Amino acid sequence: MxxxxxxxxxxxxxxxxxxxxxxxxxxxxxxxxxxxxMMGKPYYVLIRSVISQQLSVKAARTMEDRVKEYYGNGKQFPKPEVFLKLSKAQLRKAGLSFAKIQTVKLISKAYLDGTISDRKLSKLDDIQVLELLCSIKGVGPWTAEMVLMSSLDRWDxxxxxxxxxxxxxxxxxxxxxxxxxxxxxxxxxxxxxxxxxxxxxxxxxxxxxxx
Structure with missing residues (x-):
């Protein structure tokens, strides 16, 4: 709009x-x-929210910046195909826990196989967005709600x-x-x-x- x-x-x-x-x-x-x-497209906010889980704002920002610097272009997160190719050791270097590494890779796989896309999420109603995102292991209600509130511009x-x-x-x-x-x-x-x-x-x- x-x-x-x-x-x-x-x-x-x-x-x-x-x-x-x-x-x-x-x-x-x-x-x-x-x-x-809005903070950005659903993929960006989804990855960002997974990284931020159970961390202080400062710690989350540091980890986010490392992932962007090491494996993105310095400003954006790596694309799904890049995340899938990165080893656990590489992502651990950026500070991600093994659980977060698994979740980020599952999100990337879902984007690559078409289970999820930014366009698809934008067309779903709020409940459908929550259900789809929470079907991915490691993506809980808070992470999904951040996508709704900070990317899809849902106001309620x-x-x-x-x-x-x-x-x-x-x-x-x-x-x-x-x-x-x-x-x-x-x-x-x-x-x-x-x-x-x-x-x-x-x-x-x-x-x-x-x-």
Whole structure:
């Protein structure tokens, strides 16, 4: 969609969220306009998310940069056919665990045999995307949700599997970060803009860390 149309939709979503409750309004007023942007194509975000699993932002970025530098062109991840040819030792050199190496190779194989393609993912509905991606060993709900939220531009997702989101919920709304039922019930009230709400939760937590 044209950027101007998307920007107008974003403004509409933010206005809607502002009316939810005083806490959400305060968060939005503190952070300002939503600048939620896509990180890249599904393949890129999928590989990036696998690398980031259970790592700090800094550690994930270091590993991501190594993979790009060693085996990509310095700016992009290797293509699926390149990943498949790389040995475990080569990928271990970049810092990937054996489990992540297996997952990256399975993703690459799925892209090469046509099980997955960026175009196919863009045409599936949200549930179908989650089911297809999670059918690959090593790709869990969080990884699949990051593809939806950060590549396919789907606006109605909250990832309970994202630790930062849960911490931000606890800090801002007083709901225990370990209370899955309560968090999911609470965030369901932010549909159809749970992704945009999540963007503000991420920014709010970053703000706390930078104080």
């Amino acid at each position: 044209p950027s101007t149309d998307r920007e107008a939709r974003l403004r509409k979503a933010v206005l809607w969220l502002k009316k939810k409750d005083p806490t959400t309004k305060k968060i939005i007023q503190t952070i300002g306009p939503c600048t939620h942007k 997702h909250f990832s309970y599997n994202d630790l930062i989101l849960r911490k931000s919920i606890q800090n801002n709304y007083g709901i225990s970060m370990n209370s899955k039922k309560e968090i999911l019930e609470f965030t369901s009230g932010f549909s159809p803009y749970r992704t945009i709400f999540s963007w503000y939760l991420w920014r709010a937590w970053e703000g706390i860390q930078n104080l």
